[in-house]
Amino acid sequence: xxxxxxxxxxxxxxxxxxxxxxxxxxxxxxxxxxxxxxxxxxxxxxxxxxxxxxxxxxxxxxxxxxxxxxxxxxxxxxxxxxxxxxxxxxxxxxxxxxxxxxxxxxxxxxxxxxxxxxxxxxxxxxxxxxxxxxxxxxxxxxxxxxxxxxxxxxxxxxxxxxxxxxxxxxxxxxxxxxxxxxxxxxxxxxxxxxxxxxxxxxxxxxxxxxxxxxxxxxxxxxxxxxxxxxxxxxxxxxxxxxxxxxxxxxxxxxxxxxxxxxxxxxxxxxxxxxxxxxxxxxxxxxxxxxxxxxxxxxxxxxxxxxxxxxxxxxxxxxxxxxxxxxxxxxxx
Numbered sequence: 001x002x003x004x005x006x007x008x009x010x011x012x013x014x015x016x017x018x019x020x021x022x023x024x025x026x027x028x029x030x031x032x033x034x035x036x037x038x039x040x041x042x043x044x045x046x047x048x049x050x051x052x053x054x055x056x057x058x059x060x061x062x063x064x065x066x067x068x069x070x071x072x073x074x075x076x077x078x079x080x081x082x083x084x085x086x087x088x089x090x091x092x093x094x095x096x097x098x099x100x101x102x103x104x105x106x107x108x109x110x111x112x113x114x115x116x117x118x119x120x121x122x123x124x125x126x127x128x129x130x131x132x133x134x135x136x137x138x139x140x141x142x143x144x145x146x147x148x149x150x151x152x153x154x155x156x157x158x159x160x161x162x163x164x165x166x167x168x169x170x171x172x173x174x175x176x177x178x179x180x181x182x183x184x185x186x187x188x189x190x191x192x193x194x195x196x197x198x199x200x201x202x203x204x205x206x207x208x209x210x211x212x213x214x215x216x217x218x219x220x221x222x223x224x225x226x227x228x229x230x231x232x233x234x235x236x237x238x239x240x241x242x243x244x245x246x247x248x249x250x251x252x253x254x255x256x257x258x259x260x261x262x263x264x265x266x267x268x269x270x271x272x273x274x275x276x277x278x279x280x281x282x283x284x285x286x287x288x289x290x291x292x293x294x295x296x297x298x299x300x301x302x303x304x305x306x307x308x309x310x311x312x313x314x315x316x317x318x319x320x321x322x323x324x325x326x327x328x329x330x331x332x
Contacts, residue, residue, distance in 0.1 A: 025300060061074075087111060181232040237273075
């Protein structure tokens with residue numbers, strides 16, 4: 001299962017919706033094919049997220065948002081159900097940050113590595129190709145639009161950060177209607193779980209800001225005793241409730257994936273307000289869940305008991321209804 005951001009619904013062109021649907025479907029297809037060919041849940045999550053990063057459509061990889069100073073700085077993390085994990089933050093080193101996060105998990109003794117220079121050195125040591133991301137023309141246009149809004153006093157987000165802009169401080173839209181952060185969760189034939197997430201971060205963030213996508217427990221978590229979860233939305237709010245760890249803790253206590261997602265989002269809404277986040281999950285029995293307190297959360301599903309990919313992009317589109325067979329607890 002994958003997600004492509006949570007936020008408000010903004011009507012767009014038919015072409016834009018078609019691109020997003022096609023990209024979500026392709027990501028879910030590639031991830032599922034990785035499982036069907038005998039790959040691990042880690043392979044499936046990385047494969048699915050790389051498709052979204054490469055698309056330029058979502059706020060990750062080639063489509064990353066820009067900082068207040070006009071830079072691309074990405075966050076990503078991946079975690080396996082055996083509690084192995086890797087994260088990168090505040091860096092512009094790799095075309096696919098999710099793959100660099102996997103390298104941190106598998107090639108180093110660390111969990112989280114930060115900063116472009118540090119990760120360039122790490123990538124060289126691993127023989128990983130260094131491919132800095134450049135802002136697309138669309139992102140440049142959005143950035144300039146937001147600068148215009150700022151100069152007219154129209155921006156309402158980051159109220160304290162905005163006081164740091166100007167002489168002696170930082171030199172710099174979108175009101176965060178749609179996070180566009182991407183993520184995936186998977187369970188493979190052997191019952192191994194994995195979750196991953198990748199993002200360019202929130203628009204006009206301060207350089208050095210680290211969001212939930214780089215933080216294990218907040219934007220991502222996986223535990224073979226419970227399940228796997230991946231979040232999207234306002235990172236600062238997700239961090240404050242440790243959203244994905246909360247989902248997994250509920251699954252560990254016996255809740256199915258959908259109930260755990262619903263309960264965790266309810267906690268977030270009560271403590272931090274609505275319009276803040278969404279989360280997807282799969283539990284250790286292979287049952288899926290997705291919940292949000294935003295108007296929309298782009299997502300796509302493909303499980304072995306489903307006959308075709310289900311893509312949900314519009315506010316009216318619900319999760320697929322499980323068949324009788326998929327309601328059963330799958331034991332590995």
